Amino acid sequence: MQYRISFPHMGKYYIPIKKAMEAFVGNYGEVILPPPITKRTIELGALHSPDFVCVPFKYTLGNFIEALENGANVLFQIAGDCRLGFYSEVQEQILQDLDFDFTFHMMELNGKNAKGLYEVFKAMNPELTLPKVVSTLAVVVRIVYAMDGIEKYIRQNIGFEVEKGGFERIEKQFLAEIATAETMPQAGRIFKKYLKKLKTVALNKPAKPLRVGVVGELYVLMEPFSNYFIEKELAKFGIEVERFITASYLIFSTQHNVKKILKQADGYVSYEIGADGTDSVAKSVVMAKKGYDGIIHLKPFGCTPEVNSIPMVNKISEDFEIPVLYFSFDAQTSETGVKTRLEAFYDMLEMKKRGRAL
Ligand code: SF4
Known part of the structure; x- marks a missing residue:
């Protein structure tokens, strides 16, 4: 049997995942990437999903359907400690009911x-x-760290490019080259080369720019299509953006540890509240203490762990006088609504910074 493997999208992480899976399956199969997410993806996913399931389920189901349409026959889904833990069984059943022929792994x-x-x-x-698995994973982990490091620099600076498009161009070249890395030192060298290149891009960045931190649920944070490319939108206003949740942080970092996260939360939450909810509280505290100008909290509609975090994030907002903007995404979220609320938030942050409001 020729194995045609696929998995759902989440930002640009398809690059290391594809690389790992190609190495693992060797000559016995190939990786079929789902097409890039479009409106069709979410429409297909929503059409075949239970209405009230969280939106990552709908997006990833849409990815699976599009991958199966393109010939995939082995699917991978991740497990988690919230509803994510039940995604696989339900999605597998839905796809079987749709008469696709495949095997499913969680x-x-x-x-x-x-x-x-x-x-x-x-x-x-x-x-x-x-x-072979261990050595491949080592390279792939280094690639993920490199990608996250490059994205972090871009997130913090892209809003201040003198000539628009420079960062995107360099990142594109970086992603093409990092995908070819075969050893950890090689991946490290590529990272350094491109970070250096990014640092040559001319910036017009004030000494104290507006700084906004983005917290919330992992999928909507890391899949830009699902958050209406919110980080790009913020950059258009000339805002420096911080986000702690990345694949390297979630999967490999020693900092992603309940005890450390609860310590950062500094009493605003004293026990784990599920998935990324505890982290949303902790990182809101971190950013409030660092003097960030605002926080944006993103969650899928109905995501219980993030709903749990909201009262504490509100309290942090009150105590530190830091504005928080909440977004709850579903398959029908209006893009115009997102942009309008962001614009109003930016205006408010700007006025606050200049001391003309609040
Ligand atoms: S964290 Fe929230 S949105 Fe994400 S899978 Fe769990 S319940 Fe759903």
């Missing part, structure tokens, strides 16, 4: 799963060895 979202991955792929590729 993988834990953590950095210790090399053996589980090995067993799944060994069943497809008898030549695969555990050392």
Whole structure:
């Protein structure tokens, strides 16, 4: 059997995931990327999803349908400790009811799963060895760190480019080159080369620009289509953007640890409230203490862990006098509504900074 493997999109992370899966399946299969997310993706996903399920379910179901239409026959979904843990079973059933022919695998979202991955792929590729899985994962992890490092620099500075488009051009070249890295040192060198290039881009950045932190649920934070490209929109106003949630932070960082997160939350929450909710509180505290001008909280409609975090984020907002803008996304969210609210938020932050309001 020729294995045609696919998995849902989440930002640009398809690059390292594809690389890893190609190495694991070897000559016994190929990776079929779902087409880039479009309106059709979310419409398809929403059409076949239970109405009240959170929006990442709908997007990823749409990705699966489009990948299956393009010939995929092995699907991977991640597991998690909220409703994400039930996605696989429900999505598998929906796709079977739609008469697709495929096998479905659920993988834990953590950095210790090399053996589980090995067993799944060994069943497809008898030549695969555990050392091959481990060495591939090492390179892929370095690539993920490199991508997150480059994105961080861009997020903080793209709003201040003198000539628009420079960062995007360099990032495109970076992504093409990092995808070819075969060793950790090679990936490290590519990262350094492109960070250096990014630093040559001329900026017109004030000494104290408006700074906004984005917190919330991991999928809507990391899949820009699902948040209406909010970071790009913020950059258009000349805002420096900070976001802590990235794949490297969630999966590999020692900082993503309940005890450390609760310590950062500084009493605003004293026990875990599920998924990224605790982190949303903790990072709101961190940014409020650092004097950020505003916080944007993103969540899928009905996401219980993030709903849980809202009273504490409100309290932080009151205590530190830091404005918070909340967005709740679903398949029918209006793009115009998002842009209008962002514009109003920006105006308010600007006035506050100049001391003309609040
Ligand atoms: S964190 Fe929220 S939106 Fe994300 S999968 Fe869990 S319940 Fe759904």
